Amino acid sequence: MILETLSGFLDIDGVALEYRRVRAARAGLPTLVFLHEGLGCVAIWKDFPDRLAAATGCGALIYSRRGYGRSSPVVLPRSTGYLHEEADGVLPRLLDQLGLTDVVLVGHSDGASIALLAASGPAAPRVRAAIAEAPHVFVEDVTIAGIQAARAVYEDGLRERLKRLHGDNVDGAFWGWNDTWLTEEFRLWNIEDRLPAIRAPFLVIQGVDDEYATAAQYDAIAAQSGGPVSLLVLDSCGHTPHRDQGDVVLQAMVDFLRKVAGLAG
Incomplete structure (x- = not known):
């Protein structure tokens, strides 16, 4: 199916x-809002939003945050609260x-961390459900190691x-993220205090071979979220499940949304 x-x-x-x-194929369904990674933008999702929209009948919105893709440039350095600012400020105004x-x-x-924050903040009444691929709720040693490794290959x-x-x-x-x-200040970044306020059902997806996080991330979300949490942990999968195991992830998202968001089978 090709959607307009x-x-x-x-x-x-x-x-x-x-x-x-992406225009919805059917009326009365929620809109899928795609929130990209720290080096992402509209284009990085490729056709995955179109495929999920076609499989569910939902419309989709994909956007690039400030400083990414073709959006306005960002003023550096970024605030260490930039994820909160996106979730609590920019996203609600965009939806408005x-x-x-x-x-x-x-x-x-x-984007997955932004989704967790948004589901516990001003945008929460609009969030019927959410999906978080490779989310962070705190910073781990492996996170720092992965980000340091990215510096080494940026110019190469x-x-x-x-x-x-x-x-x-x-x-x-790149530098706004990296x-x-x-920073030493960001090493203390932690959004676990926001998890109990979440009411929307979440699907959390993470690869066993994620180079930026361990199981501690999804364990914390499952234990502390105020809403129901479903987990999908994938073998032979890194930090980008919808790229590494696209068909499996797509079907898991469709099944989750049919179950919790009232979408027809």
Whole structure:
């Protein structure tokens, strides 16, 4: 099934955010809102949002946060509270502008942490359900090691690959993520205090071979979330499950949404 799409820019408090929308195949369903990783943007999702939209009948919104893709550049250094700012400030205003009152959040990495925060903050009444791929709720030693390793390869080919996604935003996107996570202040970053306020059902997906996190992340979410949590832990899978095991992850998301969000089979 090929669904109609449209794209452009949204103005949020003077910041232009690149977006793409997939029209719903059926009325009355929640909109899937895709929240990208720390080095992501609209384009990094490729056709995965379209596939999930087609499989569920839902519409989809995919957007690039400030400093990513073709959105407005970010002012560095980033605040160590930038994930909270996105979840509690930018995302609710974006949903307001588009008139979206019933959504399913689909977040990856940084975007998954934003989804957890959003489901426990001002946007929570709109969140029917959420999916978190490779989320972080605190910083681990393996997280720091993975981010330090990324620095080493940035100038050795990674920058050119990322430039195809981010254009002139490439350095701001990389260093805004990398430098922030490696500060001493960010080492204390922790959002476990927000988990009990979550009421929406969550599907948490993580690869056994995730180079940025361990099982401690999803164990904390499952133990502390105020809403029901389903877990999918995948062997032979790294930090990006929807890329490493796309078909398995897609089906798991569809099954979860049929179960908890009232979607027809």
